[in-house]
Amino acid sequence: MPEARNARAAVGPIWRVLGDPLVRGAGAGPLAGQAVAVKDLFDVAGHRVGAGVPAYLAGAAPATAHAYAVGALLAAGADVRGIAQTDEFAYSIAGRNPHSGTPANGAVPGALPGGSSSGPATAVALRQASIGLGTDTGGSIRVPASYQGLWGLRSTHGAVPVGGLVPLAPAFDAVGWLARDGGTLRAAVAATLVAGEQRAAPARYAVAPDAVALADPGVGAAFGAALARLGAAGLLGDLAVVDTGDLDELAEAFRTVQAAQAWRVHGAWVRAHPGALGDDVAARFAWARSVTADAAAAAGETLAAARARLEALLGERTLLLPSASSAAPPVDVAGGELDLVRARTMRLTCLAGITGRPALSVPVLSVPVLSVPGGGGHNGGGGSSPVGLCLVGPRCADLALIDMGRRLAAALDLARTATARTDDGTP
Template sequence: MHPPDGLLDAVDAYEHALMANDLEALDAFFAEGDTTMRGDAAGLLVGHDRISRFRQGRGGAPRREITSVEVRTIDDDHALVVSVLAPPAGGRGQQTQLWRRGASGWVIDAAHVSGPARAIDPSVWRGVGTPPVVGEPGGALVGRRVAVKDLFDVAGHEVGAGVPAFLAESPRATASAPAVGALLAAGADVQGIARTDEFAYSIAGRNPHYGTPPNPAVVGGIPGGSSNGPASAVALGQADIGLGTDTGGSIRVPASYQGLWGLRTTHGAVDRSGLLPLAPSFDTVGWLTRDSATLAMAASVSLPMGDPDAVQLRRFAVCDAVTALADADVRAAFDDALAGLGGLLDDLERVELPDVDVLFEAFRTVQAAEAWRAHGDWISAHPGALGADIAGRFAWASGFGTDEEEAARAVVLAARVEIERALDRRVLLLPAASSAAPQATMGAAENEETRARTLRLTCIAGIAGMPALSVPLLRVAKGPVGLCLVGPRGSDLRLIEVGERMTHPRG
């Protein structure tokens, strides 16, 4: 059967518009309405407007040639078109489209694009092997693959910290960091070294040198940072455990954005030697996983066991002023989740915490002063080595004097006591982030506003030195959001048990 009149001309015109990134023409080729679909390996977009926004932020489609076209006519006004694509880098892909003849010509009702399989996504991985470091035989983690954030020493490899110029000057580590060694000793294999934001000074996950890792839970969404590479590797199924750090939310935020389990440990509970610092007063080690059982195993081989009966987590707290910082849809999902947990939260108390704006200002002042102390000399000696966002953040950090830093430290120390007193060893419940993952196309101002609101939520655990667990329990229209549990110091393993019960409240 011959293709319907005008169809192949439309297919050809669409391809020319795509390669020219003619956004107006591309919008016209996709059918108007809320049911139009476009899918690829990153996920499915539904609705003409969502597809249009995706194209506007993409900056053009990857170059390719069409080597052949197959048409299966449904009727005079509908046809399925499958095109074989040949990218310049090699391999083959396919593009499948459902075309419909409309009043003004042929339009696409649904499309799916599949490119050649990528062995390594350089936005996720700095280096990946088969594996590059093999774990010890035996142990609880045999067969588990670890993505190590590019801040930890891995024997035989350099630390790049998300900055090409820093990587170029880094020596090879002669031994692995203890946090890496604990996983290897338990049998896990280091699959590779995964990306981070520059010097880990971000919770967005956008690196100007290497790109933005994909977020498989939110098409076009940022992955969350700075443990973005390990998080995306786990969410994509390319690793089972992401070894990361959390200073101001860099495990909890990517866990929240990508629907993962993520644990920030009690400050100082895991040895931080062999780890490039950002702000030692708040830096912690932690892990990202797709399930609670793997997280519990990773934590148990790395944390001191202590007395399992010393921390009983049966009492909970909510601070309404903190929860109010989240978007309205996140607040609604949070309230629904609490209502659905039933008898598990019989002992739930509303508490007052120190003014969160005061906490945030003190936290970011101490963090900034320590970040500049850690990296300021190198940054000053390498002008232009950082992208605009992080360079601006470090420039701001360089301006704090001793008096400002000491005043902020006094606020942090006093707030730690106040938080402990207010919680009285209860588990604080709050959203892990202020929103679902924003789109990667967001501008600098929106990025900073989102960052500030989320940091007001995440800084509480950092100031108190408490463990915090993001449980993939909430969902809004734009994607997943974590329910965060902030527990007393030393309650790390117990928090995971509580999170497991929350995901099976009637179990």
């Protein structure tokens, strides 16, 4: 089957293939008029999947059918605008790709976009698409949403069929979506989830001080201020304080199982294509290759015990925490510093992966930024950077979680408006 001709190559930081549209949707439905940026992991009929790796793209055959999630969005009336870039094999949360470049951060000039759903996130942030379709294994929806001030949902693990999707670590891989507003996000999620498997969830919340303490002081302060406003508005009810356990141990176990599965999925290809990957992702695969079966099994046992404990601890409650440990780092951040940012953020994001729960990033926090090297504009001489408020909800309560997030966001917006009026003397 030859590759579709109704597209133009758009090799660049945001798009790999772009159309006008690339694939037209049903024309009518709840998503009519919406344009989707599809992460380059999903099958789009007539097109190849590159997974952020040119050598992988070169050996791929055009897909004969759409991935489930792509087909569901098209059936709901959305158009596929194009295939958007990803970090190599989705094995990064930075948003860098040594082959196609680094997409801009639509909220913070000069900062990293977040990954691995970097292309879809930037396309949405820059209004080149209204919906981003991506994946989240260890934070690849939540981190770019946090860095770029977007709404982003990681679905309940297994809630969306993953046929026609290049995996990274199947035990944790989940379909996710990005949008500029909660209403659009909800419509996209509702159109994609398997009908009849969603349920309600009570608006009962929990907070884990040990997890919040992993964030930068500015992020922790913004998170605390938001909780205070929500509490004053009466929205948090009987907020529970919970102990998530040793997050260093949990994140390391998560990293180990993720690596073992990534090597199982892609190891043969990586061995057969030396030099095909950039240094950062190549180093991750080199470490993944070294993970022994015994180490993977022990890590799996650690995660199983943690999953049972966290489920018993949280029950029907939704855990509140920052979506990332910091605002978006500058594009030219040194590799060692970026590794530290990744490690601290993964200690937060791994909780949803371990439990399989849905996780929503809501763009309601911000932290001051003195400057971003090379940024200018928004942050050239001050300003702020967005950070997401993350809600980790009960399994199969994805839509209810978005509804909770929209209520919390509305309350925080009202609180900010009231504060602004008080500050400027407006009655």
